[in-house]
Amino acid sequence: MNDNLKKSDFFDKVYNVTLKIPYGRVTTYGAIANYLGSKKSARVVGWAMNASHVREGIPAHRVVNRVGLLTGKKHFFGINLMKQLLESEGIKVESNQVLNFKIVFWDPCKELQ
DNA sequence: CGGGTGACCACAT
């Protein structure tokens, strides 16, 4: 699949992992960053999400911060959109926070490897 | 070339 390497694969990788998030699951920026190799680059992952607007099919709503808080919901088209999307997948969201976060949490480093 | 931003995380007090 990923045969060819790109220069800016950081964003590409982030999108790739984000697209691999199973239905009804959520992940964190740090988990993706960790999977990419740099746990400290979590901010860059969030930035990739910001740029994901140009990319279609990026379930950025499935990506939340490490505490399960919908930090990026404000960046969505609608403030309620992110919550609606998560609830649409069966994920319970309260006060912009994902309930059962540890249960719906999907770690690419462990699940995807 | 340098500085500033950003949907974060970890450590420190």
Add this chain to the structure above:
DNA sequence: AATGTGGCCACCC
């Protein structure tokens, strides 16, 4: 135990 500040990496001007 909770809150505050800094640091890290990549992209844009």
